[in-house]
Amino acid sequence: MASSAKPIVSYLGPTASYSHQAVQQVFSEDKWALQPVASIDDVFEVTQDGLTTAGIVPFENSTNGSVVFTLDNLADRYGRYKDVTIDGEIFVGVHHCLVGRRDASEPAEADSPEGSGTCTPTATDPSPLKPRTAPLTSIRHVKRVYSHPQAFGQCTAFLSSYLRDVEMLEVSSTSKAAEMASEDETGTSAAIATHLASDLYKMDLLGENIEDREDNTTRFLIIGTNRAHCLDQLWQEQSMTKTGSKSLVSFTVPHTAPGALADVLSCFREFNLNMTSINSRPSLLAPFQYTFFVEFLGHRHDDPDGKVKQVLDRIDQVAQSWRWLGSWDIPWESFYSSAIPLHIITLTTLFVLSFHFRTVLAIIPWLDESPRPLTHASNIFMLNHEMMTPNRWNAAGFWSLDTIHRSRFQAYPHVALLNLIITSDKATDQKIFWKP
Template sequence: MASGTKPVVSFLGPVASYSHQAVRQAFSEDEWELRPVVTIDDVFDTVQDQEVKAGLVPFENSTNGSVVFTLDDLADRDGRYKDITVDGEVYVDVHHCLLGHKDTSSTTEDGADGSGTCTPTATDPSPSRPRTKPLSSLAHIKRLYSHPQAFGQCNAFISAYLKGVEVFEVSSTSKAAEIVSKDETGTYAAISSSLAAQIYGLDMLGRSIEDRSDNTTRFLIIGRNPTPPADWEIVKTPTTTTTTRPGSKSMVSFTVPHDSPGALAEVLSCFQAFNLNLTSINSRPSLVKPFQYIFFVEFEGHRHDDPEGRVRGALDKISRVAGSWRWLGSWERQR
């Protein structure tokens, strides 16, 4: 297939990042060109400027919470991203791997390096046990590379099996894998993704070495797809007895009038009035006046698949009580 004929989706690079894993999960490489860019702003810029058809950005992590850079771009305080819509979501279970080069001279094949137990210390009196064992000997490992956050998520494994190894913090887990791929001594290892093992041709020395088994990141797919139907019309009568199409979510952002006490509760009650379940709420500084906020609410329901008019009803009500507001998108729920 000729390059350049495929539509392009941009994602937060570098190659082999967890964003790369997410974009591969949602977009077929047969049909899409996957383009890594340097920052979250770059993803928004390339979509807004129609250099690409879609973009993928991290939105929240189940351990660390919301990604404020993405919220700030969705807040769109200066109108730079006026055509951006949220069109989908992707969940990636973050499993860290230990990548490096197997020690071919070693006779140990049972992964029995280290005791697998942790010594209680004054600062950590009850260290947690690692969830997994190494897949092969780690006795030859002298240097360990990764992103600081990944080190923080793999404490038990490191203290059980990599005691005394020198630790180097780098800008991303995929950068760590790249460094290890260029090591000719065979003594470097990286905490990175299984995708990085494939891309950089590294051996898997440990799998799922993270402390928590439920570490998940949710990504959003963005585009320029407002697609309002031609017969758009506000339906004002709520029907509260039946459910909306299961599996849709929508996002709106709004501000509240500063001189109106109770305005935030009033906007939030719009969803309740139409029996729309809220699934997340976030806020960021408005940067208009200190301690005024832009709120982001996700709720169940789809603006363009809304037979009972509940989403339309809620949006209509919000338009009357919010200071300003914007529908950011509706999409198929993935979990």
């Protein structure tokens, strides 16, 4: 472990990436040193080598699916990361911006380059993709767009409608994309990145909320090694109520044996363990052979009925090879961060959960540095006369509301969703972290 006054957590950088936002949700800079690295490969390498205590890597997006770079490292085809395991997960609401330089010679009205697509149905395309938002200004001058492959996949409607014939260049992260676009002195480069990145690199906002879906969310994994004992202290500090646990295993099966994959998957049904995701990546052992990944509910080290041990023992019997990649607790406060610019009117969804007609949780957003009087909320929605207040401040260019992750409510019928319009006339936005 590198000598440092604080334990280190590494993430896919540069600063202002979505991985950076994920780190800030869980790891306090008062107690942790936040270290950006150049690639997902680097996060795994410094974690394995003991140069960092924990690493944050994107695992899957609700719109564009799994992050193959992370899966390839978890497959660990060459045995480089034998000590790395998964210790937790973080959800981050992802809202993309198109950042670049405004062209002063172009009209201020929204416009796009020649050859761009259209949202108008035609005989050849009767149901074209419809973007959620239009450009904020003219983007006719844009010739190339930088971003991470996942970001491109999450903004297909906007890109096909307004930037169809523009060159798309894949880079390691959205914040790296903003950095590269900012270095183009011609002003013809743009990037899909965070609102924070536009401020960091002093870029203009050419478009906001350009993602295909409003509920666009990325799940990040916290990785560590069996040497990283201070992660245990992190979970104790979070003081979160556990609602379950997950595990992830990888395995290979004989390629020519009929039913070999089904034999492994049937193990989970046999021991009544729910699978929550299945992925595959080329194993590179031979062409068109694969490493499979199964995520399921249950914890290897907290297994009172022995089901997880039984299923792993059975997998050992029927799989060609397999590896346990980690088990982690699912906290009740499995939240994500939604970036909401305050200089516009926006719609925020509040989640209220009640059991047996007794409200146990209410999340109310406040826009001021200090909590407003209780009476101010009476015309909005207030239960049990309780309200949430911010516990951490950071002036970073946007306001962030941490809420319960949407999927956590699917199993509970007593959930009320309340929409609230919020406004602000502040010239500078604030970033507020909330936690129930």
